[in-house]
Amino acid sequence: MKDxxxxxxxxxxxxPNIFQVKLQxxxxxxxxxxxxxxxxKIQPGIDPSLRRPLSIADVEAExxxxxxxxxxxxxxxxxxxxxxxxxxxxxxxxLGKGFPTDAVKSGDTCLLVGGGVxxxxxxxxxxxxxxxxxxxxxILGFRKAEDIFxxxxxxxxxxxxxxxxxxxxxxxxxVTDAINQLASSYDTYYTCGPNPMLRAVEETAKGPGFxxxxxxxxCGIGACLACVCxxxxxxxxxxxxxRKICSDGPVFPAGEVLI
Amino acid sequence: MNRLQTELPGLSMKNPVMPASGCFGFGQEFAKLYDxxxxxxxxxxxxxxxxxxxxxxxxxxxxxxxxxNAIGLQNPGLSHVLENELPWLEKYDIPVVVNxxxxxxxxxxxxxxxxxxAKNVSAIELNISCPxxxxxxxxxxxxxxxxxxxxxKVKAVSNVPVYVKLSPNVTDIxxxxxxxxxxxxxxxxxxNTLLGMRIDLKTGKPVLANKTGxxxxxxxxxxxxxxxxxxxxxxxxxxxxxxxxFEVDDILEFMMAGASAVAVGTANFIDPFACPNLIEGLExxxxxxxxxxxxxxTGRSSLLCRQTx
Numbered sequence: 001m002k003d004x005x006x007x008x009x010x011x012x013x014x015x016p017n018i019f020q021v022k023l024q025x026x027x028x029x030x031x032x033x034x035x036x037x038x039x040x041k042i043q044p045g046i047d048p049s050l051r052r053p054l055s056i057a058d059v060e061a062e063x064x065x066x067x068x069x070x071x072x073x074x075x076x077x078x079x080x081x082x083x084x085x086x087x088x089x090x091x092x093x094x095l096g097k098g099f100p101t102d103a104v105k106s107g108d109t110c111l112l113v114g115g116g117v118x119x120x121x122x123x124x125x126x127x128x129x130x131x132x133x134x135x136x137x138x139i140l141g142f143r144k145a146e147d148i149f150x151x152x153x154x155x156x157x158x159x160x161x162x163x164x165x166x167x168x169x170x171x172x173x174x175v176t177d178a179i180n181q182l183a184s185s186y187d188t189y190y191t192c193g194p195n196p197m198l199r200a201v202e203e204t205a206k207g208p209g210f211x212x213x214x215x216x217x218x219c220g221i222g223a224c225l226a227c228v229c230x231x232x233x234x235x236x237x238x239x240x241x242x243r244k245i246c247s248d249g250p251v252f253p254a255g256e257v258l259i
Numbered sequence: 260m261n262r263l264q265t266e267l268p269g270l271s272m273k274n275p276v277m278p279a280s281g282c283f284g285f286g287q288e289f290a291k292l293y294d295x296x297x298x299x300x301x302x303x304x305x306x307x308x309x310x311x312x313x314x315x316x317x318x319x320x321x322x323x324x325x326x327x328n329a330i331g332l333q334n335p336g337l338s339h340v341l342e343n344e345l346p347w348l349e350k351y352d353i354p355v356v357v358n359x360x361x362x363x364x365x366x367x368x369x370x371x372x373x374x375x376x377a378k379n380v381s382a383i384e385l386n387i388s389c390p391x392x393x394x395x396x397x398x399x400x401x402x403x404x405x406x407x408x409x410x411x412k413v414k415a416v417s418n419v420p421v422y423v424k425l426s427p428n429v430t431d432i433x434x435x436x437x438x439x440x441x442x443x444x445x446x447x448x449x450x451n452t453l454l455g456m457r458i459d460l461k462t463g464k465p466v467l468a469n470k471t472g473x474x475x476x477x478x479x480x481x482x483x484x485x486x487x488x489x490x491x492x493x494x495x496x497x498x499x500x501x502x503x504x505f506e507v508d509d510i511l512e513f514m515m516a517g518a519s520a521v522a523v524g525t526a527n528f529i530d531p532f533a534c535p536n537l538i539e540g541l542e543x544x545x546x547x548x549x550x551x552x553x554x555x556x557t558g559r560s561s562l563l564c565r566q567t568x
């Protein structure tokens with residue numbers, strides 16, 4: 001992992017408050033595992049004071065190009081959205097442990113379940129799974145139709161089911177409604193999104209699965225213990241009863257940690 | 260001659276920079292980024308008698324020029340540290356300072372006795388200033404007599420020098436500093452974080468699950484400088500200065516205020532290479548300012564003013 005200035009190649013808005021930035025630099029060649037994240041220093045100095053952990057949405061290793069998709073939530077991400085091509089931001093990474101894909105064989109069916117800003121890391125994952133010959137079913141949850149992003153990109157990987165809470169497009173309700181109705185058969189599932197969604201997906205989905213978590217972070221490398229979560233069954237191990245989301249995760253086997 | 264050589268009780272350091280306790284774990288994560296031998300010393304995370312789970316999350320919140328944290332002294336406990344973390348550090352040729360904390364004086368003395376007998380521990384940092392736990396921590400650090408009593412007990416069982424880490428969350432820090440000096444402290448560490456709070460406007464609730472947390476980062480630097488300036492004129496023991504060090508100039512400012520060495524905390528999160536970068540930049544800046552030997556500037560400011568605050 002390196003801490004390198006990456007040059008902004010493109011910045012565009014995909015949906016209300018959702019932005020996509022494309023960056024270029026040598027360290028991107030190391031970003032081969034889907035589900036990892038980068039720790040972004042948006043501008044030099046102490047404002048904002050902390051870095052922002054952003055998930056890797058896509059990587060073109062040969063072109064040394066990294067895509068991040070983020071929601072403008074606070075001061076830091078709003079500043080990032082104001083950065084234009086040619087400007088540089090400091091990017092530390094890749095960090096954390098991503099989605100395991102080794103067990104997936106050609107012809108397997110993989111279910112990707114994403115909600116809101118948890119959707120982007122599933123795209124890089126989906127691309128790699130598709131390259132392995134897996135069949136991809138993607139369920140993407142949004143509040144309403146205008147919030148939808150990455151639908152067409154996921155359609156290129158396989159079947160896509162959209163859910164909206166207000167029913168303005170696709171299945172009315174939550175991603176779990178779509179799992180029950182439309183995606184009954186799959187070998188492995190992968191999910192990323194807000195914690196209530198992750199809890200519901202874990203309860204609804206069957207078979208082996210992997211869950212990607214989010215938390216406020218300090219160092220991003222496992223030293224400061226800001227982003228810990230508890231094991232669901234602490235008695236199952238004689239070792240640590242907690243996991244660090246930044247360095248043990250952000251991806252965990254479904255059922256391992258308390259969401 | 261090594262212009263950066265720093266000599267403190269128990270700590271012979273090739274430069275005055277160490278990572279601050281709680282910001283660096285036990286070193287293993289940062290060792291993946293750079294050679295820890297570059298550091299002047301290492302100060303590891305607070306160790307308590309038994310394992311501690313720490314506080315619920317969120318444990319951090321950003322603030323202008325700083326951050327609030329409420330980790331809650333999460334650590335694997337004394338025996339795990341003795342058996343795993345400290346032996347791992349033996350491959351490095353740098354002094355190791357271990358921060359210790361507890362609920363009761365007997366917790367502190369038991370940890371101090373054991374830790375100070377580990378073969379690679381050079382000094383203890385006595386944590387009487389953690390603002391994020393209900394018992395222990397800051398409860399020992401806000402009254403001079405209590406702080407002195409604990410210092411005396413820990414000194415009595417420790418085989419290595421003891422640095423007392425002072426809390427800035429007091430009306431007057433000087434009497435506490437003087438009391439722990441009289442009780443036998445070999446040095447002081449200052450300052451710990453300042454107690455603060457943030458509220459989430461959407462929920463109306465505090466951002467941190469612990470409600471309050473310790474403020475660190477550049478925002479607290481002037482408070483640290485003032486307190487070190489004040490205390491250094493009233494005590495004869497050396498001070499390890501900390502609180503918002505981000506740049507080489509900050510190190511020099513802390514030393515001129517009265518610190519003999521410095522610890523870098525929050526900056527490690529913002530620049531994972533902060534410590535080696537700062538160390539590397541020191542000599543160039545000393546040249547620009549005409550400083551021959553770094554240790555010569557400790558307390559320069561108060562000497563020039565020739566009067567106490």
